[in-house]
Amino acid sequence: MESNKDEAVKCVSIAKEAIAAGNKQRALKFIGIARRLNHNLSVDDLLSACEDLDSASSRNEKPISRSKSEPASSIVDEISNVGRSYTEEHVQLIRQVNRSMGYYEILGVEKNCSADEIKKAYRKLSLKVHPDKNKAPGSEEAFKKVGKAFKCLSVEDSRRQYDQTGLVDEFENNQQTNNVRRRRRRTGNDFFDDDFDPDEIFRTFFGQSDVFGSARGVYRTRRRTTRTNQHQRGDNEGGGVGPMLIILQIIPFMLIILLAYLPFTEPDYSLQKNQSFQLPMMTEKHDVEFFVKSQEFDQKFPPGSSARAEIETNVIKDYKNMLSRYCHIELQRRQWSRNFPTPYCNKLQSFGVAAAS
Incomplete structure (x- = not known):
């Protein structure tokens, strides 16, 4: 590959x-x-x-001599440092983080600290323990613990839940249990499961993909490759995820096809004259004009009948709603200019007076 x-x-x-x-x-x-x-x-x-x-080495081999005053431990340290790209300070920092039991202790902040103090602590500590910069043994685990601590304490809800439990193991177990109950799909947004990616939080926090330069991206590349392989294995083992996604994608098209074949009933009238509704009519009350398709309207809804009265009542109601909508728009524009005309509001007012009489 x-x-x-x-x-x-x-x-x-x-x-x-x-x-x-x-x-x-x-x-x-x-x-x-x-x-x-x-x-x-x-x-x-x-x-x-x-x-x-x-x-x-065999040609250049010479007997090693050292003075009596030179301690043996310095020679051991010198030999152990050959080929090592980290310092004792790096080792001590990683040990300190990995020994820490609580999220506040990991970041080195007090329990009553502010959100800004948490961000500052994460910014400083994550740069020191990032595996692309700190090559000491255990740096990946320390970097992961720092990421978990920051992600928990930087969100108000999760921080409150953690403060209630007080224990990292209990808090993370509760998070995993809740995720199982919700049957959450893998999206990379769960910060307390086995698929937790501290480097994703790191990149999001610093707003750039390569903080340490392209020459130090070994850890980042390895993490992405591992996560990709895990997701591919999970999809292959799951078996039912692929077909389910296909079904979800097909459903909208099926709905469109069904709606196209459903019977569609055109309205019996229109308040506006258009290509389909061109024959003008007038309501018996309030003289509201509306338009119908043809003279067959009178045959279907004879004047004086209850069906005609119901139609005209709906026409009047629609006409009043239309005036209200346009009047609302005019009043909004009136706020910008007092001289803005309000013809629909005037019609609505006149219509209300006529209806009251």
């Missing part, structure tokens, strides 16, 4: 850096990973370079 090839290339780059630093064990480790990710990748030259490291 294309993602495996990209990861293999990155492993080769790490192996080259290890060879340049003289770290054969690290170089062989990443060469092996690269070959597993991409069997077609040529690494013979890297293996030869590793062999050259042995020969060069």
Whole structure:
């Protein structure tokens, strides 16, 4: 797959850096990973370079001597730091975060702190523990804990729920139980399940996709690849998600087709003259003009009949509603200009006086 090839290339780059630093064990480790990710990748030259490291070290090997005053621990620290791209300060910070039991303790804020203080603490701490910057062991877990703490405490509802429980494990278990009850689909918006993505929160908070530069995107790329594979496996194992989505997409078209075949009844009259309604009529009360299709209207609704009276009552009601709508618009425009005319309001007023009489 294309993602495996990209990861293999990155492993080769790490192996080259290890060879340049003289770290054969690290170089062989990443060469092996690269070959597993991409069997077609040529690494013979890297293996030869590793062999050259042995020969060069044997030629240049000299007895190691140290003064009595030099402590043995400094030599051990020097050897252990070979090929390591993090400091003791990085290690201590990661240990401190991973040892913290509560969300407030993780971010280093008080329980009564403000929302701005939570944001400032997350901004400072997330930059320090991000795996693309801090390579110390456990940095990914620490970065995840910082993301969970910020996501919980930055939302008023979840912060209130957490304050009520007081325990991280109990709070997260409650969140997972609620999600199961709602049978929520995977959308990446759940911050307390196994699919939690702290890097998504990080990118959203800082408003950019690459805070540390393109050369440090190993963790981010790996997270995206893992999440994509998990979602694909979940879709394949679920089995019923695909057909359900197809059915939901087809339903609107089916409704349109059904509505097209449903019987449609045209109105018996219109207050406005148009192509279908051209024959003018007048109500017996209030002389409201309306339009019908043909002379057959009088045959269907004879003058003086209850059916005709009902039709004319509806005409008067529609006419009054129409005047009210247009009058409302005129009054709104009247607020902008006192000289704005209000003919529909005048008609509505006259109609009300006539109806009262």
